[in-house]
Amino acid sequence: MSCKLPDKLRTTVVGSYPYFPEALKAFQLRRRGDRGPEYEALVREATKKAIMDYLDAGIDILADGEQRREDMAVFFAEELDGFEISEPVRIFDNVYFRKPVIAGRIGWRREILVEDWKYASSISAGKPVKVTITGPYTMYSWSFDKFYGSMRNAILDLAESFRKEIEALVRAGATFIQIDEPALSTRAEKMDVLIAGEAFEIMFKGLSNVKRITHICYGKLERLFPEILDFPIDQYDFETKNRNYELLSLLREYSFDKELALGVIDVHSSRIEPVEEIMEGIARGLELLPPEKLYIKPDCGLKRLKREVALEKLRNMVEAARRAREMLA
Amino acid sequence: MRLHAGICGSFPRPQALRKAFDDLSEGKISDGEFKNVLRECILEVARLQEKAGMTILTSGLLSWHDLFRPFTMGLDGLEAGRLIRFFDNNFYYRCPTITGRILWRGPVTVDEVQEVRRNTRELVKAIIPGPYTFLKLSENRFYASEDQLLDDLIEALRAEVNSLRGSADLIQVDEPSLVDPELGRSERLKGIEVVNEFLSRLGMPENEVIIATYFNLDPERYAMLLDLRAGLHVDLRSTPAEADLALKEHGFDGQILSLGVIDSRSIYPEDPREIVYRVRAYLDSISPDVLIFSTSSWLDYIPYNEAVRRLDALGRVLAEAEVRFL
Numbered sequence: 341m342s343c344k345l346p347d348k349l350r351t352t353v354v355g356s357y358p359y360f361p362e363a364l365k366a367f368q369l370r371r372r373g374d375r376g377p378e379y380e381a382l383v384r385e386a387t388k389k390a391i392m393d394y395l396d397a398g399i400d401i402l403a404d405g406e407q408r409r410e411d412m413a414v415f416f417a418e419e420l421d422g423f424e425i426s427e428p429v430r431i432f433d434n435v436y437f438r439k440p441v442i443a444g445r446i447g448w449r450r451e452i453l454v455e456d457w458k459y460a461s462s463i464s465a466g467k468p469v470k471v472t473i474t475g476p477y478t479m480y481s482w483s484f485d486k487f488y489g490s491m492r493n494a495i496l497d498l499a500e501s502f503r504k505e506i507e508a509l510v511r512a513g514a515t516f517i518q519i520d521e522p523a524l525s526t527r528a529e530k531m532d533v534l535i536a537g538e539a540f541e542i543m544f545k546g547l548s549n550v551k552r553i554t555h556i557c558y559g560k561l562e563r564l565f566p567e568i569l570d571f572p573i574d575q576y577d578f579e580t581k582n583r584n585y586e587l588l589s590l591l592r593e594y595s596f597d598k599e600l601a602l603g604v605i606d607v608h609s610s611r612i613e614p615v616e617e618i619m620e621g622i623a624r625g626l627e628l629l630p631p632e633k634l635y636i637k638p639d640c641g642l643k644r645l646k647r648e649v650a651l652e653k654l655r656n657m658v659e660a661a662r663r664a665r666e667m668l669a
Numbered sequence: 670m671r672l673h674a675g676i677c678g679s680f681p682r683p684q685a686l687r688k689a690f691d692d693l694s695e696g697k698i699s700d701g702e703f704k705n706v707l708r709e710c711i712l713e714v715a716r717l718q719e720k721a722g723m724t725i726l727t728s729g730l731l732s733w734h735d736l737f738r739p740f741t742m743g744l745d746g747l748e749a750g751r752l753i754r755f756f757d758n759n760f761y762y763r764c765p766t767i768t769g770r771i772l773w774r775g776p777v778t779v780d781e782v783q784e785v786r787r788n789t790r791e792l793v794k795a796i797i798p799g800p801y802t803f804l805k806l807s808e809n810r811f812y813a814s815e816d817q818l819l820d821d822l823i824e825a826l827r828a829e830v831n832s833l834r835g836s837a838d839l840i841q842v843d844e845p846s847l848v849d850p851e852l853g854r855s856e857r858l859k860g861i862e863v864v865n866e867f868l869s870r871l872g873m874p875e876n877e878v879i880i881a882t883y884f885n886l887d888p889e890r891y892a893m894l895l896d897l898r899a900g901l902h903v904d905l906r907s908t909p910a911e912a913d914l915a916l917k918e919h920g921f922d923g924q925i926l927s928l929g930v931i932d933s934r935s936i937y938p939e940d941p942r943e944i945v946y947r948v949r950a951y952l953d954s955i956s957p958d959v960l961i962f963s964t965s966s967w968l969d970y971i972p973y974n975e976a977v978r979r980l981d982a983l984g985r986v987l988a989e990a991e992v993r994f995l
Contacts, residue, residue, distance in 0.1 A: 426936075427972035430681065432752055432761035433734045434690040439972075441936065482759060484936040484971070526757055 343466035348631035348668060349622065349661045350400040352601060354555055354577065355472035355520065356412075356641030357393065357405035358650050362386040367410045383408045384459060391463050393647070397654035398662075401516060403470045404460035406641070412474045412520065413440055413482040420501055422446035426484060440483040442494055448501035451508045458512060470516035471509050473502055475554070476539040477532065481523035492535050499539035506543055510550055518553040518577065519543060522640075525559025533567045540571040553577055553601070557640045561587055566594050577601035579639035582608070585624045592628055600629055603639030605657055610649045618660035631668055636661045671959050672994065674987035675725030676718065677881060677902060677929060678796050678843065679967040681976045682731050686710040707732055711784045717977060718791075722984030725792045725839065725961065728781035735762035736798045736843055737806070743777035744825050746770045750808060756845065756884050758934070758970060765807035771821040773828035782836045795837035799844035799880065800826055800867050801860040806846065823867045830871055839925075841879045841902065842867070845966075848882045848890040861896050868898050875899055876924040876958065883907065883929060883966035891915035900925025900957075906932040906965040913947075920954035929965030931983050936975040941985035945993055952994070962986045 359367075363386035369379040390405025409415035417423035417440030424443045428436035453471055460469045476498035480491055488494040506517055524536055544552045552572060556564065557579035568576075576596075580587050580603040591600070604621035605613055618636075625634045636657060642650040682690075689706040692698040698706075714729035733739055735755065741747045741763065750766035782795045800823050804815070812818035830840055846852065847860045864880060871878065881902035882894060888911065894901055901921070905912045905928055930944045948962075962983060968976040 427974050428687070429972050430969050431759060432763070434682075434687060434694075436687065484975075486936050486938060489937055526754070 345400045345467070346661075346665060348634075349665050350635050351398070351658050351661050352401040352470065352635050352637045353394060353399055353403050353654070354638060354641045355403045355406050355470070355518070356409070356643035357390040357403075357407070358643055358645055358647040359407060360386040360389045360647070362389070363407040366408070370410070383456075387456065387460055388463055391460055391469075393651050394654070395465055395467070397651060398658035399467075399654060401468050401470055401635070402460070402464050403472055404456050406472065406643070408456060411437065413479055414438065416452065416474050416479060417483065419449065419452045420446055420498075421449050422487065422497075423483070440479070442480075442483050442485045442487045444487055446494060446497040446501055448504040452505055454508050454512050457509060457514055461513070468516055469514075470518055470553070471514050472518045472520055472555070473505065475519040475521035475524070475536070476502065476543075477536040478521050478523035481526070491532075492538075495535050495539050496542065499542035503543050506547070510547065515549060516551045516553065517544075517547075518555055520555045522555075522557050522559070525556050525561045525564060530567070533564055537567060537571050540573065544572040551575055551599075555601070555640075557603075558582070562590055565590060569594060569596070569598075573598070575599035575601055575635065577603075577635075577637065579603045580625075581606050581613075581621055581639050585621065588624055588628050596628065597633070599633045599635065600625065601635040601637050604636055604660070605638035605653050607638050607640045607642055607645060610645060612649065612652045613656060615656050615660045615663065618657055619664055622660060622664045626664075631665070670957065670994070672962070672987060672990055673724045673792070673959060674962040674983050675723050675792075675794060675927075676727055676729075676968060676980065676983070677883065677927070677933065677964045677966050678727060678730055678841070679733060679969050680714045680717075680727070680729035680731065680980075681968055681971065681973040683710045683713055683973060686731055707781075708784055711781055712788055715785050715788055717980060719789060721977075721980040722987055723791065723980070724987070725794050726785050726789050727794050727796060728778075728785050730781075730796060730967070732781065735760075737762060737765045737803065739777050740798060740803075740825075740829075741765045743774075745772040745774055746811065746821075747807075753806070756849070760970060762806070765803065767807055767809045767811045767818065769811055771818070771825050773825040776832040777829055779832050779836060782833055786836045792838040793836065794839040794841055794879075795830075795833045796841045796843060796881075797826055797829055797833075799842040799847075799864055801863040802844050802846040804863070805849070805852070805860075819863060819866075823863075823870060826867065827870050830873075834873075839877055839879060840871075840873070841881050842899075843881045843883075845881075845883050845885075847880070847894060848885045848887075850885050850887075854889075854893075857890065857893055861893055865896070865898055879925055879927055879961075881927070886915055887911040888915040888918050892919050895919060895921070895923075899923075900927065900959070902927035902929065902961075902963060904929040904965040906930070907934070916951045917954055920956075922956055924957060925959045925961065926955060926957040927961035927963045929963050930986060931962075931964045931979050933964040933966045933968050933979065934970040936971055936978075939979070939982040941982055941989050944986050945989040948990065949993060962990065 366382035386407035555577035746769035749763035
């Protein structure tokens with residue numbers, strides 16, 4: 341069963357959704373090494389609730405809400421060969437996390453996301469479900485390396501591993517694949533951008549019938565230009581609302597004409613943006629691109645918001661896109 | 670040339686202290702019980718430093734949540750604000766928010782330094798945030814004049830240093846903003862002026878104060894640092910090629926040079942012999958009275974067990990250098 345999507349100003353999400361109690365319980369089991377039937381049932385229940393909320397809000401292109409992932413880097417590190425998990429490292433105050441450690445050659449062991457994607461797609465009312473993968477540059481940046489001693493070699497091995505995962509997903513029928521690279525904008529020396537570009541070539545080159553997406557946020561996005569425009573990417577998913585859409589001027593400077601997923605919701609604020617305010621953001625995007633190339637979505641994942649706030653923000657976003665479509669018609 | 674070794678600043682918190690912080694915030698232990706755990710952990714980290722062969726010890730800054738927090742909480746006129754990424758690290762500090770006149774009301778960090786002083790015969794180094802970095806990374810909601818803000822901030826930090834002088838042999842003033850690539854040359858020049866003003870108000874001998882920079886050294890920024898009237902700590906690991914060029918091009922003829930030779934943000938194994946071999950190549954262009962081998966920056970970016978390994982590697986660098994250089 342497939343669902344007809346609007347041909348203009350499609351709405352989507354970046355990936356994560358606030359964790360449901362079932363997900364939090366599943367994390368506890370996972371930390372104890374218990375990934376049995378109870379764990380799987382909890383993850384499925386949490387995923388189902390996230391999908392239902394996305395459907396309730398009226399989102400066109402969904403994600404599974406990343407209810408299985410307590411941390412976007414640790415989750416993949418636990419699934420790939422070559423990684424260990426460190427002792428706690430401080431992030432701020434007295435808050436710590438266990439950072440992945442690259443302790444051997446990185447390799448793809450088995451399908452990581454295929455079953456979750458199949459499940460999410462089976463309950464998505466025919467709407468497409470986007471797959472989100474933490475990108476090689478971010479995986480490397482958020483890990484310790486005590487094996488390679490070379491950022492490029494490690495990143496390229498990560499890209500080869502994810503290529504295998506992407507191929508498995510495409511075989512299963514996934515058509516929207518998003519590589520999340522939030523770390524790319526935090527440092528982003530030119531050399532780093534070029535290495536990330538090599539990784540995208542490995543992951544995405546030659547794929548057909550797939551929307552190849554990258555999500556990058558919160559940093560010095562401008563440093564990625566113009567090199568990033570040469571990556572084999574169909575859709576660029578950026579955080580724009582948080583920086584008052586300043587990025588659009590830069591995109592105009594480079595005559596950007598690919599698809600843009602425009603962030604119109606601030607995910608670090610619990611304030612519910614009124615529909616009219618979101619419509620103003622959409623109007624800013626329409627000054628740059630035709631509505632067929634503009635996707636409407638929050639700046640980033642929603643996991644840090646309360647569920648009620650996230651849902652309300654999404655409802656307003658969908659309503660704003662609907663009204664904007666009406667105005668265009 | 671005398672050789673020394675000592676970490677740049679902090680050491681990761683031992684597990685017992687992490688738990689004590691949580692217990693304190695949940696009301697499970699009293700302030701007194703917390704202070705006992707803190708004291709024991711400071712001694713544990715001091716013993717680790719001695720055992721690894723450090724000749725300059727710090728308290729490990731174990732109670733510090735970030736570079737500014739003890740001062741944000743300990744000086745008048747400041748509050749801890751929103752979380753902000755600390756340079757390019759996956760580590761965040763609470764932005765010092767200036768809400769009133771900045772005034773020193775009593776010693777902020779003296780207790781922890783005295784704790785080390787009482788328990789070691791090695792040199793003891795105290796650390797404070799520098800006025801320029803404090804200014805650049807804080808949010809001013811009170812002062813109409815930046816000059817007045819700086820005047821009060823410098824005075825407060827000076828008072829803190831005065832209170833440390835009986836306990837610490839060396840004062841390290843952390844000024845990572847002096848090499849921040851986001852700041853233009855004129856801003857960095859102003860930073861040098863601010864720090865020199867601070868140094869002149871301190872009135873301490875050049876061989877008792879070290880200005881510490883980390884993360885973003887390059888030849889141009891390094892050349893500006895040479896105008897500081899104090900010892901210098903530089904990070905040789907974050908931008909190794911640029912830092913190498915900086916030292917070879919501009920040399921160093923001050924009294925104290927602290928080289929961040931051990932990468933404090935990585936756990937990739939270090940090779941002390943190779944490090945000494947690399948430093949040896951600088952000896953034609955640097956001639957300090959005191960050369961300190963150190964970590965590139967604070968050790969908060971790696972886990973405790975890995976920091977212990979880094980400490981051991983630093984001790985081996987000193988031992989190797991004593992054989993090769995002296």
